[in-house]
Amino acid sequence: MEDPNPKSESAPEATPSTPQENQEAAAAGAGAGNILSNAPLLDCLKRVALDLRLAVTVGAVHRDIRWELLTMPHASLSECFKRAAHELKLTIVLQTYGFSGELEVKDYTLKHGLLGTAFLLFKSYQVTGNTNELVLCSQIVKACDNASLRSRNITFLSGRAGVCALGAVAAHYCGNSQLSGYYLTQLLKIELPEDLHDELTYGRAGFLWACLFLNKHLGQDTVPYQYTAPFVDEIIKYGRALGSKEECPLMFELFGEELWGAAQGSAGIMHVLMDMKLKPDELEDVKGTLKYMIHNHLPSGNYSVSEVDRNDGLLNWCDGAPGIAITLVKAAKVFKDKEFLGAAMELGERIWKRGWPKHVGICHGISGNAYVFLSLYQLTGDLKYLYGAKAFACLALDRALVLITQGDRPYSLFEGIGGLAYLLLDMVDLSQSKFPAYEL
Numbered sequence: 001m002e003d004p005n006p007k008s009e010s011a012p013e014a015t016p017s018t019p020q021e022n023q024e025a026a027a028a029g030a031g032a033g034n035i036l037s038n039a040p041l042l043d044c045l046k047r048v049a050l051d052l053r054l055a056v057t058v059g060a061v062h063r064d065i066r067w068e069l070l071t072m073p074h075a076s077l078s079e080c081f082k083r084a085a086h087e088l089k090l091t092i093v094l095q096t097y098g099f100s101g102e103l104e105v106k107d108y109t110l111k112h113g114l115l116g117t118a119f120l121l122f123k124s125y126q127v128t129g130n131t132n133e134l135v136l137c138s139q140i141v142k143a144c145d146n147a148s149l150r151s152r153n154i155t156f157l158s159g160r161a162g163v164c165a166l167g168a169v170a171a172h173y174c175g176n177s178q179l180s181g182y183y184l185t186q187l188l189k190i191e192l193p194e195d196l197h198d199e200l201t202y203g204r205a206g207f208l209w210a211c212l213f214l215n216k217h218l219g220q221d222t223v224p225y226q227y228t229a230p231f232v233d234e235i236i237k238y239g240r241a242l243g244s245k246e247e248c249p250l251m252f253e254l255f256g257e258e259l260w261g262a263a264q265g266s267a268g269i270m271h272v273l274m275d276m277k278l279k280p281d282e283l284e285d286v287k288g289t290l291k292y293m294i295h296n297h298l299p300s301g302n303y304s305v306s307e308v309d310r311n312d313g314l315l316n317w318c319d320g321a322p323g324i325a326i327t328l329v330k331a332a333k334v335f336k337d338k339e340f341l342g343a344a345m346e347l348g349e350r351i352w353k354r355g356w357p358k359h360v361g362i363c364h365g366i367s368g369n370a371y372v373f374l375s376l377y378q379l380t381g382d383l384k385y386l387y388g389a390k391a392f393a394c395l396a397l398d399r400a401l402v403l404i405t406q407g408d409r410p411y412s413l414f415e416g417i418g419g420l421a422y423l424l425l426d427m428v429d430l431s432q433s434k435f436p437a438y439e440l
Contacts, residue, residue: 041410041417044091045401048084052398055080069394070387077390081424082127084397088421089124092117092411097140108147110162110437111201111363115144116413118166119436120422125173126432127425134173141167145183154190155206156213157263157414157437161187165210169217184214184222198235198252199259200268200438207231209437212275216440225277232276235269236285246307248292249285258307260293262323262438263363265306267293271327274334275440290331293324294343301350315355316364317435321347322355322372326435329375341379348376352388356395360403361412362419362436366396370423371435378431386430393427396420 052065055076069077096117097103107113121137124130144163153159164187171179187210197203208231211223239250242258251258252266259265266289273286297303303324304310314320325347332341351372359365373388396403400420410416413436426433434440 038410040091040095041404042401044087045404045417048087048397049401051083051087052080055083066391066394066398069398070390078428081393081397081427085124085421085424085428088417088424089120092120092418092421093136095411097143101139101143105143105147108144108151108163109153109158110166111157111414112409112412113144114140114147115162115166116418117411118144118170119413120418120425122166122170123422123425123436127428131174134170138167138170138174138176138179141170141183145186152193153202154192154196155200155202156210157201157206159202159206160190161207161210162437164190165213168214172218180218184218187211187214188223188227192231197254198238198269199254199264200272201263203254203269204231204235205269205272208272208276212272212440228276232273232278232282235273236282239269239289240285243285243289249288251289251307257309259319260303260306260324261319262327263318265319267324267327268438271330271438274330287331287335287337290328290340294328294339301346303347315351315369316357316359317368317371317438318363322351322369323438325351325372326375326439329379330439332379344372344376345380348372348385348388356392358403359415360396360400360417360420361415362423363414365415365419366392366403367419367423368435370396371426371433371439374426374430374433375435375439378433389427389430393423397424 052069069080072080096114105114108115110116110119118137118140121133121140125133125137141163145167148160148163151160154161156162156165164183168180168183168187171183190207192204192207198205200206200209208228211228214222236250239252242253243249243251246258250266252269254264260267262268262271270286270290278286293303298310298312300312302312302315303321305314305319315322317323325344328340328344328347331337332344351369355369357365357369360367362368362371370389370392373385373392376382377385377389397420400417404410404417412418413422422436
């Protein structure tokens, strides 16, 4: 990654002011359909944009609000981010939950639905210490609890385990041990189907992440090793069985493909396994699997979607290099191996040059790619990665009105402005920033 220079060719584009940029914004708006007829969303983004312009003094030379944001002292920029996150959060709550929970729960999940709103509120509580956020979080989880009672999905991201885990943690911080115990009991009652896949979004790894989340906040033995070990054993067994047919220690198949990404592939599964208690040979298999991915990346330096799909165009968390980069940073911490850090830094360079997708969310958008730089900054302390994270965050915030037109779920945590709000809160306290529902 080159020295920080907002005028370099790899820096974010300027705020729409040229005829070409205005045409791009208009074209995005023309194809946005019901999103641009969504008055609450548009009003919210306009209020955020106005606040940004009031917060900076645009000079006669640069005439670019992003330049002004990037050159702000971090304390001042953090306040801008905090205000923007608050404005986004209020709109998200009103549009997904209502003033007092009067809205129907159409999707309870954390990834796409109402539980994502609760998770955003929990993050806001962690940053601000405002217990009102925690109380509202707990109320929303209750609505998700009722909506998910008959759900067959079992993961943190997309299933019942997310409701139970977040419910137990929120109740714990509220001082309600009885309610926390109820949610914990409900999680332990979840039955995992025998034909369950292993990946993060819908599989065993996603259920284990819920257990890890509980242990982080409630104590390491809240969900004991004896309970999670059989699920880890199943993942290792299936991974070795398929890996034996390849030249990789652990390989996993979903829908007939051996996927590599964070959401539904090997990177996400390895990320979870690195937080579990593993036998020495199992830990070596995790290490070997990640090295296999490094040694078999595309000639361009990017990572493929799967063993078969060698698409070089994906640079997003769910299927591409950003999710893999965050996992490699974790591997560098766990294994103390410079090869993992070197590979993650190389991906950081590539994401800086090409990872500016036309989406605002964290799943496959600019907000998610910012976490690569936050992760690298936390590990290395190198200020160029802090600059990278700020650049992505400023671009996502400044162009949210254009970028949101490309999303199907405008208020969701993973595809909408919920993810942007979460990122902005993470930019306030850099030491505690974690990709939601992925990094612990």
